[in-house]
Amino acid sequence: MLLYRIFAAIAFALYGLRLRLGAASPAAASERRGRGPTPAAAPRLWLHGASNGELTSARGVVETLLARAPDLSIIVTANSATGGTLVRSWGRGRIDTAFAPFDTRGAVAAFLDRWQPKALVIVENELWPERFVSCAERGIPVFVIGARMSRRSARHWGRLPGLRARIFSAIRFLSAQDAASEARFRDLGLPGDRLGPIVNLKSAVTTRGAAEPLPFPRDTTLLAASTHEGEEEQVLAAFRQARDARPDLRLLLAPRHPRRRDEIEAAIRKTGLSFATRSRGDAVTAGTDIYLADTMGEMDLWYGAAGMTFVGGSLVDRGGHTPFEPAAHASAILHGPHVANSATAYRALAQAGAAIEVTTPDALAEAIVALADVDRQADMTVRAHTALAELSGGDGLDVFYAALADATGLPLQNA
Template sequence: MRHLYTLFIIILAPFFTLRLFWKSRLNPGYRQRWLERFGFFETPAIQQSIWIHAASVGEVQATQQLVKQLQQRYPGKQIVFSTTTPTGAERVKLLYGNDVIHFYFPYDIPFVIKRWLRQARPEKLIMMETEIWPNLLIACHETQIPAILANGRLSEKSLRGYRRFGRFAQQVFQSIRVVAVQSVDDAERFKQIGVRADQMDITGSVKFDVSQPAIVREQAEAMRRLIGSGRPVWIAASTREGEEEAVLAAHARICEKIPAALMILVPRHPERFDKIAQLCEQRGFTLMRRSSNRTCTAEHKIFLGDSMGELPMMYQVADVAFVGGSLVDTGGQNVLEPASFGLPVLFGPSMYNFATISEMLLCEQAALRVDDAVALADQVIAWLSDASERAKFGENARRLVEENRGATEKLVSLISTLD
């Protein structure tokens, strides 16, 4: 099975590369440093490194405390950070500057992986959440580089997928030295695909530990003046393809009841910014784009967040948050970020990637689930019209985050046992 998998990746690699160049039409970052994906990079061979891989911007954001604590515990070791997209690379640069070395994640082909390992020479590999790459993990096992799955989670959908690969999946997962999972439910699902109890530990989610620098609060105050202080504001964050139509329908309904309402709309993928701006105008909305750096007026009903790295700031100027990727079947996005700012949170029915955390928020009356545009609009109207109820849900959200901090410290303790 491994040979078939490898052959499949080798056949697809040229198409993956062509896709990078195709996507670079909208985001030139996709064609930059593309040879790194084949294991070639200009930086000289690195000594004594710890390699962290995070696929999404949210996963990169979640590593803040992890990187800080690793640098404190291992001051002589270089942190090597890989991502798969330019947006991830930009977030690494924004968070860590020159404190880490960034590379694009190499294709999971044995000779590419071996070339990469020879140059990077990691002493440990830390993969975030769901990043399971068979050839990389097996190569690390064979060369005695301990691999750690950090903040691990496994949905029922992913479990069914891995089960189809039988013994091959077991071989891959047993190549991981430590599986640090978010919840008891995740642990049970990992056991069902062959992860042993002695490999696994329940640490909770490191996303509870993410904190924002004081400057974000200052920037939020400036942005509040930009969009107009005193206006009721809700944010639709990390929206996905096919979801903006529902969000815009909801906002039209909201504006009928609360004419002064402003929606901050932040699509998840930057290459869609222009398309979403056109969609807003087609639906009859007057919008202001963040990239224009101009002040909103009363006629502007939508503020399009077409910038990178500013979502935390935008959350802080909102009164209510809807987290996207949940009204379409993509499994949701990180709901802890708005919760940490004391915002009442809304999300749709598709939250399988954040099932445990979303249920925690629901149980603590820190969030509500909405099934469609009408339900979304009605709940936003209710919260914007009732400051007391809005504050109750927001405070419950903030308290839940505070009470569940500490996963990163547990994770670093586990990592240190592999020294």
């Protein structure tokens, strides 16, 4: 642990210098050091997720915690500015947001002094040693829900037995997101009595009604959801090609990072198609070819408006985003070959014939045209619902709530 602390102090000091010299706001740099205004006293949990995907999957957990414990507040941290923006877009009271503190002894201590959490809840795979060890030293229990452990990560942790032991000793409760991850945690030495039932948070999607219908027929509307750099150009090329066969097609383009708006608009202009941009307040009409949905917290609206969804992060090697959200909204799924982040789910979809995998813009264009049919969409969405239902965590979250209640004294059990 000493060597890690020395390494972390140097690495985060250099990163902090980059923040000061870069475009980061003074408030963001201060939050990274665990500082900021002193919050009002209240029973509080600390929930951390890396960014948008993890926090989106944890939204149902957050809502349940707040509903079951009316006096509870939650400080939600993320590693990205967009993560905080997403949480604030929920418009929910009793939630504070901040950048996660640097994983150094001083920054974590300042954060814990400031917020005084009763427990730390980690979403998926953010295993930061200082946060875990500092919480354990203060008697703050650590919970990990929907934990993911890839083969590569397991090999990495396998080479660090001392550090791994310190982290695992701090964990009160861990629920893996799939059987393979659970087996890897066991093999790495996490005691079996600290393992809860498997919970895939991404399967627990709560759909929220669309408040603003779009003037497009749903069956001929494609959503490109959470696309990344290098991916929009491929989607746009495919859509432009598909339009030659089906001029009635429309595209909702929802990039993962809205800050990239200007470069994405430039790419859209090259297609020669008409477009409107959400963040600019542009009017969208039946004649709009492409709607750039570059805002946070509105993905439910776009899933609800699209009969088919291309899942981003899969044509470029970003691991692929979750298929559970489009499936929950009955939007037929297309995706690229890079789906390691949800490999089990995509494997189930493939076996059920419930999704279409493409590897090139030409293949995507062909798939879009073939899928722009209401009957085929309905068949695929039924197949997807059935295939993914088997991956649900069942009552695993209730076991988590009970364990958290036992550790904190909060009234979190199901009434």
